[in-house]
Amino acid sequence: MAGCLGPAAAQDRINVDDLKIRSEAGDKSATRQLAEMYYVGRGGVEQNFSEAARWYEKLAKQGDARAQTSLGLMYARGYGVTKNLETARRWWSFAASQNDPGAQYNLGVIYSKGEGVAQDPVQAAQWLDRAAQRGHVQAQHNLGLLYYEGKGVERDPVRGYFWLKVAALQGEDMAEEALKSIAKSMSADQIRQAESQADEWMKKYKKVVGK
Secondary structure (H helix, E strand, O other): HHHHHHHHHHHHHHHHHHHHHHOOOOOHHHHHHHHHHHHHHOOOOOOHHHHHHHHHHHOOOOOHHHHHHHHHHHHHOOEEEOOOOOHHHHHHHHHHHHOOHHHHHHHHHHHHHHOOOOOOOOHHHHHHHHHOOOOOHHHHHHHHHHHOOOOOOOHHHHHHHHHHHHHHHHHHHHHHHHHHHHHHHHOOOHHHHHHHHHHHHHHHHHHHHOO
């Protein structure tokens, strides 16, 4: 078995070296592959968050929204870099301005909780709304709760139920549980209205994403 592993490992090393050469030549797909390989520890390299952050940053500085979101998450968690929520927020802001729903959701969360920024329910709701409109299920769940509780937005139980229903229709278990709870304080007409809106939203969304 030891003899069989040697050539494969050598081939992996050659592939990594090739990816680095391609990345230095400006190949963004190679840079992304390197970042992801080091982040999870595959393709012949050990997990190395510092290396992952280095490659993500290279891609992020080239304006790649997905890399900006990933790098922001690494700064938020302190993976391979010194934990810095302000730096995380900055990278997420760059990605959010390019309509990356993950970054928009992350901004919504930190403004909701006041993590690294002053707590701001209005901004939280605005960012969660943008992410929710783009199909981010967790954002839809959180936004539904904000509407139901009236945090950062005018209280609207129907709108809250609507967003929670949209999330539940996409398999979000926490949204399903929340629906059971808030339904107790709503009329049958309100629930029918919200469910009808959710069904219409899902039909339009599926057309947009080609599901």
